Amino acid sequence: MDAVAPARPPIDSRPTLSRRLNDWGLLVGVIGAIVGFVVGWGIGSVAIAYSFGEDNSLGSDPGILLGYSLSVVGFLAGMGFLNYPIGRLLGRPKASEEDNAYLHGEGGGIARYFRMTTDHKVIGLQYLVMILAFLFIGGLGAMFIRAELLTPSPTVATPQSYLTLVGLHSTLMIFMASAAIIGPFGNYFVPIMIGSRNMAFPRLEALTFWLLPPAGLILLSTVFLGGFSTGWTGYAPLSDQNVAGMDSYLMAFALIGLSIGLSGLNMIATIITKRAPGMPLTRMPIFVWGVFVTSFLGLLAAPALIGAVLMETIDRSFQTTFYVPAGGGSPFLWENLFWFFGHPEVYIFIIPAFGVVMEMLPVFTRKPLWGYRVSIGGMVGVGLLSFTVWQHHLFVSGLAPSLRPFYMFSTELISVPTGIIYLIALGSMWRARTRFSTPMLFIGAFFFNFLIGGFTGVFLSDVPSDFTLHASYFVQAHFHYTIMGAEVFALMAAIVYFLPKMTGFTMDTKLLKFQFWAVFLTFNGTFISLISVGILGMTRRTISYAADLQPLNVSASVFAFGLGASMALFLGILIWEAVIKRTRAVENPWESLGVEWQVPTPVPVFNFDKVPTSWSLPYDYDTGKPATDLGSVSPALSGA
Amino acid sequence: MRNRATAVRVLIGTWIVLAIAGDIGLGLAPMPPGLASNLASDESTVIRILAMAAWPIFSGVLAGMFFTLIINKFAPSQSEATATELRGNGRLQSIWIVTTVVLVLILATYGTVELAVEEPGGGITTVSAPLPQPASADQPLEVQVIAQQWWFTFRYPSYGGVETANLVLPVGQKIEFNVTSLDVVHSFNFYALGVKADAVPLNDNQVTVTPTEIGTYRIQCTELCGLWHGNMAENTAMVVSQSDFATWIQQQTALDAPIMKYLPPYSHTYEPEPTVYGS
Numbered sequence: 001m002d003a004v005a006p007a008r009p010p011i012d013s014r015p016t017l018s019r020r021l022n023d024w025g026l027l028v029g030v031i032g033a034i035v036g037f038v039v040g041w042g043i044g045s046v047a048i049a050y051s052f053g054e055d056n057s058l059g060s061d062p063g064i065l066l067g068y069s070l071s072v073v074g075f076l077a078g079m080g081f082l083n084y085p086i087g088r089l090l091g092r093p094k095a096s097e098e099d100n101a102y103l104h105g106e107g108g109g110i111a112r113y114f115r116m117t118t119d120h121k122v123i124g125l126q127y128l129v130m131i132l133a134f135l136f137i138g139g140l141g142a143m144f145i146r147a148e149l150l151t152p153s154p155t156v157a158t159p160q161s162y163l164t165l166v167g168l169h170s171t172l173m174i175f176m177a178s179a180a181i182i183g184p185f186g187n188y189f190v191p192i193m194i195g196s197r198n199m200a201f202p203r204l205e206a207l208t209f210w211l212l213p214p215a216g217l218i219l220l221s222t223v224f225l226g227g228f229s230t231g232w233t234g235y236a237p238l239s240d241q242n243v244a245g246m247d248s249y250l251m252a253f254a255l256i257g258l259s260i261g262l263s264g265l266n267m268i269a270t271i272i273t274k275r276a277p278g279m280p281l282t283r284m285p286i287f288v289w290g291v292f293v294t295s296f297l298g299l300l301a302a303p304a305l306i307g308a309v310l311m312e313t314i315d316r317s318f319q320t321t322f323y324v325p326a327g328g329g330s331p332f333l334w335e336n337l338f339w340f341f342g343h344p345e346v347y348i349f350i351i352p353a354f355g356v357v358m359e360m361l362p363v364f365t366r367k368p369l370w371g372y373r374v375s376i377g378g379m380v381g382v383g384l385l386s387f388t389v390w391q392h393h394l395f396v397s398g399l400a401p402s403l404r405p406f407y408m409f410s411t412e413l414i415s416v417p418t419g420i421i422y423l424i425a426l427g428s429m430w431r432a433r434t435r436f437s438t439p440m441l442f443i444g445a446f447f448f449n450f451l452i453g454g455f456t457g458v459f460l461s462d463v464p465s466d467f468t469l470h471a472s473y474f475v476q477a478h479f480h481y482t483i484m485g486a487e488v489f490a491l492m493a494a495i496v497y498f499l500p501k502m503t504g505f506t507m508d509t510k511l512l513k514f515q516f517w518a519v520f521l522t523f524n525g526t527f528i529s530l531i532s533v534g535i536l537g538m539t540r541r542t543i544s545y546a547a548d549l550q551p552l553n554v555s556a557s558v559f560a561f562g563l564g565a566s567m568a569l570f571l572g573i574l575i576w577e578a579v580i581k582r583t584r585a586v587e588n589p590w591e592s593l594g595v596e597w598q599v600p601t602p603v604p605v606f607n608f609d610k611v612p613t614s615w616s617l618p619y620d621y622d623t624g625k626p627a628t629d630l631g632s633v634s635p636a637l638s639g640a
Numbered sequence: 641m642r643n644r645a646t647a648v649r650v651l652i653g654t655w656i657v658l659a660i661a662g663d664i665g666l667g668l669a670p671m672p673p674g675l676a677s678n679l680a681s682d683e684s685t686v687i688r689i690l691a692m693a694a695w696p697i698f699s700g701v702l703a704g705m706f707f708t709l710i711i712n713k714f715a716p717s718q719s720e721a722t723a724t725e726l727r728g729n730g731r732l733q734s735i736w737i738v739t740t741v742v743l744v745l746i747l748a749t750y751g752t753v754e755l756a757v758e759e760p761g762g763g764i765t766t767v768s769a770p771l772p773q774p775a776s777a778d779q780p781l782e783v784q785v786i787a788q789q790w791w792f793t794f795r796y797p798s799y800g801g802v803e804t805a806n807l808v809l810p811v812g813q814k815i816e817f818n819v820t821s822l823d824v825v826h827s828f829n830f831y832a833l834g835v836k837a838d839a840v841p842l843n844d845n846q847v848t849v850t851p852t853e854i855g856t857y858r859i860q861c862t863e864l865c866g867l868w869h870g871n872m873a874e875n876t877a878m879v880v881s882q883s884d885f886a887t888w889i890q891q892q893t894a895l896d897a898p899i900m901k902y903l904p905p906y907s908h909t910y911e912p913e914p915t916v917y918g919s
Contacts (some may be wrong), residue, residue, distance in 0.1 A: 103862075158866055159867045159871075160867055161862075162870075163867070165868075215821075229864070230864060233864070235824070235825050235863070235864065237841070238824040238825065238864070238866055325840075325841040325842040326842075326911065331825050332843075334841070367721070367726060368726050368727050370725075370726070370727065372728065394838075396836045396837055398837060398840060398846075405748070405751070408752070409744075409748040412747050412751075413741075413744055413748075415738060415744060416740045416741055416744060416800075419736065419737075419740045420737065422705075423736045426704055426900055427728065429708040429709055430708050431712065431721050432708070432712060434709055434712065434713075448702065451698060451701060451702060455697075458690055458694055459687060459691075461751075462686060462747070462751045462754075463751055463755050464683050464756070465683060465686045467835070467836050468672055468680075468831075468835055469672075471827060471862040471863060501882050537829075537831040537858075539829065539860055539871065541864045541870075542860075542870035543870035543871075544870040545870070621720070
């Protein structure tokens with residue numbers, strides 16, 4: 001059924017009521033969210049007032065949390081997510097081909113980007129816009145933080161607003177980073193790369209995306225509830241002291257955890273069951289492998305987060321004491337659960353970046369990917385080890401000191417599979433006639449930045465040196481080198497690289513090359529300054545610091561403002577070229593051999609008319625043989 | 641640079657010069673956190689050794705990558721690339737993996753040995769009676785660090801549990817910090833001594849250290865602990881001579897005498913204040 005497009009009647013021109021509602025999905029969803037919030041908040045507040053006779057029941061945790069929960073349910077119901085499961089429960093027949101095609105967005109036009117659709121390509125673009133919005137808002141937060149840190153004592157912000165700013169910046173960026181590569185490019189290109197017409201669970205895929213906007217808005221709504229002072233790590237029992245703003249953090253993080261876990265489940269099912277005939281696991285493009293490994297991490301790590309957050313929620317709402325020492329609980333429980341999620345989480349950020357960079361590298365070096373099988377081993381190795389290292393965040397916590405050598409060893413061991421990625425890069429670049437197109441510049445910067453990120457990590461994995469550097473700006477600079485310097489640079493490379501396929505427009509201009517050098521230099525200027533203040537003992541998340549550290553902080557801030565400006569320039573070029581000016585891209589501008597560049601642009605609604613059965617790795621640049629034969633090779637390749 | 645062999649030689653030469661010059665620099669430069677205690681000098685030695693080991697590898701990978709990217713622009717290869725150059729070289733991959741594993745083993749062994757020698761302690765201990773006043777430099781002087789929002793308090797159990805706002809330590813005396821908290825998770829950071837220990841309610845986190853340099857230092861909280869976390873660095877810390885310490889502790893004991901009966905009896909941990917829920 002997958003191989004040939006089924007014949008089906010055209011979509012009815014007189015839509016049913018449910019379709020009319022679905023066409024206005026976003027609006028109906030917002031109405032549902034508002035109704036849900038009011039109902040939940042009301043019930044929760046009344047119940048609290050009735051049970052405890054509290055005066056201030058309108059701001060109570062159970063009321064707020066119930067409001068948030070029902071608003072998410074209302075939003076999803078309004079979007080139409082419940083139609084199918086409820087219909088099946090009531091015994092209605094399975095969706096017809098026509099219904100599926102409608103839901104997939106056939107003939108939908110621009111409106112399908114604002115409603116629930118099951119087309120992975122629409123969802124990929126929705127993800128891209130959402131990721132960029134998170135990146136932009138989170139980046140604004142970073143600018144405020146650096147402005148505040150120009151002076152060693154509070155000036156712009158109050159301590160509470162500063163901590164809320166830190167919490168919002170970090171949490172939003174974590175949301176952004178956990179889907180930055182896998183969201184837009186994983187959803188868009190994995191089905192195409194494995195020769196599938198769809199994801200395994202298309203409705204679930206839509207759900208994983210539509211959990212993000214509520215999560216982002218709920219997190220931002222913390223500013224109306226007093227903010228939260230715990231940063232993104234949410235350590236208990238500080239989180240128990242916080243006002244209702246903490247509930248926004250907990251609810252938003254639970255939704256993101258749900259999204260990460262479900263997305264992982266869906267990707268695993270898709271990659272295992274939906275591969276085209278003739279494509280064994282050992283012939284999948286390396287990016288698909290990256291997504292595959294990451295999906296296991298997401299599926300296994302996210303439940304720990306959701307559980308931890310749930311326990312904190314009932315600690316706050318119903319006075320249980322999982323994390324409260326006075327009641328027999330332990331703050332170490334939160335630290336362990338959080339980092340058991342938190343450390344695989346950072347590899348959820350970086351493994352798709354490895355994948356997408358290794359996918360693009362052969363295109364620009366015009367050589368096969370050097371050591372394809374070993375590179376899979378590298379990513380699988382990182383994935384396996386990622387579950388064994390979490391207590392390196394707790395070396396100074398006083399927890400189980402005798403276990404520290406083990407966590408030191410397992411952490412240092414991760415440098416072996418990571419080192420493999422560098423060997424692959426060196427091998428792929430060796431004797432290559434590299435084309436220094438803009439994505440290749442970003443790829444080069446990715447390897448440079450991640451090398452610094454990796455080597456700073458060695459100092460943190462070693463217990464004695466971690467005693468000096470733990471919780472300092474050295475740590476902060478270390479993870480910004482890996483997340484911003486590596487993952488976001490890979491994201492920018494991937495946007496420039498894939499935009500012509502996703503939209504038909506190109507953003508590769510002279511200005512973009514200037515933007516690359518600006519972002520690369522200001523990024524390194526910022527974080528080399530912060531590595532230095534960290535070595536000198538400046539501790540994280542403080543609004544005040546020792547006066548003699550001011551020069552380095554001013555240097556970091558000035559570079560950071562440049563970094564912010566150059567990131568904004570990237571966004572500006574993207575919007576100008578792809579939305580306003582709409583510069584047409586040539587077909588297959590990078591002369592890639594990948595199957596995703598051989599399907600026509602825009603990609604047909606169901607990707608392939610006829611899925612081919614003979615596949616090879618898409619990196620045969622020595623022979624110029626494309627991944628598979630779709631019948632009509634694109635013009636750019638016919639001369640190769 | 642038309643000749644690739646020359647280019648390779650230039651590259652390797654540049655790398656060796658860079659690696660040696662960098663390592664000499666790292667060998668001579670002062671390393672954090674300084675030499676004000678045995679722990680601090682151990683940590684700065686570890687950081688120095690890690691940096692000296694990392695720099696040649698770091699510069700080698702960077703130089704290699706830069707070289708491979710640039711060389712073909714200036715000295716393109718005349719011959720066809722071989723299959724192992726195109727698709728992977730099993731031997732080279734094995735060598736790379738084995739080398740990195742060996743490096744990691746050396747690193748981890750070194751770190752473990754350092755940890756065993758240093759005994760920075762830590763962990764949950766059973767509550768025991770405070771030690772008497774130390775008779776020798778080898779016998780540790782217990783100092784309790786009590787963190788709460790947003791300051792530290794220090795108790796000296798060997799001197800009747802006297803409580804002070806400022807930390808004063810005798811130079812050359814082995815100190816055992818017992819770090820605990822009364823409310824949320826804090827972290828006691830005496831940067832110059834190389835001490836960093838989380839303060840967790842109902843937990844006693846121990847660190848042993850011998851200060852070796854007299855001076856006035858900064859101490860701060862390094863775990864986000866709420867509103868005034870950034871200002872939890874107001875307590876002063878001093879390392880003084882043994883005789884100055886004896887004078888000071890006598891003064892403190894005399895000062896504290898009237899209030900001693902109101903202080904809770906000395907204990908390794910204290911019952912935390914009940915959590916005040918925000919809303």
